[in-house]
Amino acid sequence: MRTALYHPDRDEISLDKVLHALSDPIRRDIARVMHEQGPRVCGQLDYPIAKSTLSHHLKVLRESGIMHTEVRGTTRVITLRREDLEARFPGLLDAVQVTAPAPEHVLSTV
Amino acid sequence: MRTALYHPDRDEISLDKVLHALSDPIRRDIARVMHEQGPRVCGQLDYPIAKSTLSHHLKVLRESGIMHTEVRGTTRVITLRREDLEARFPGLLDAVQVTAPAPEHVLSTV
DNA sequence: TTCAATGTTCTACAAGTGTAGAACATGGTG
């Protein structure tokens, strides 16, 4: 059963959901990696969490409108929806350090 | 028993906690009101929630470093920590529409 | 001192979240 993956339209992307999605450090880092290294295959992501947990995070990122998922064979290519997010919430990706390097004094953030 | 209210130092303000705090629409609106109308007394805030719930939200905002609380008689004056937040996460308050008016197409956000 | 006003804290609860193991689905390969 192939069901189409849900992606909100640009105008449906909600700030509540985006901020919630980005409040998790792993999800924020996934977004950062997608921006820094371009589209990725899920398996290329390396975090100390279970496959099912990673899948959950990717679902949150996709359903909140932060990334796009394209099925390609057995793998899935995920892409940051940079333009949609920039159009909807200008400066947000920069401000949450997804598209901007963190200033020195921020790196030690707990 | 008067215990000093906890306020994180500027350098201790964590992006995780700030984003989580701002992912709630009521808390984000409180921040917006503080910016727009200056320091407020808690009782001036008008939301359809219980006193204890409002108090909880204010605690989250204070402990995440978003606002400062000053006890003054029986009331408490709350202030947006605009400069600290701007220094720590430049552009964030604007991007989450706390210090910037929402563009037309964003007002209908669900 | 007694009373009222302002908020916080305590307690409780339903809903949501991050986590992971097991099973499943899909697609490529031999």
Add this chain to the structure above:
DNA sequence: CACCATGTTCTACACTTGTAGAACATTGAA
């Protein structure tokens, strides 16, 4: 076909969260 690789979905669980009522603390005023 059988087999493996990639990820998702199902189920479960402990923890957190937003919510509110009741009691409490503090201060100012009558």
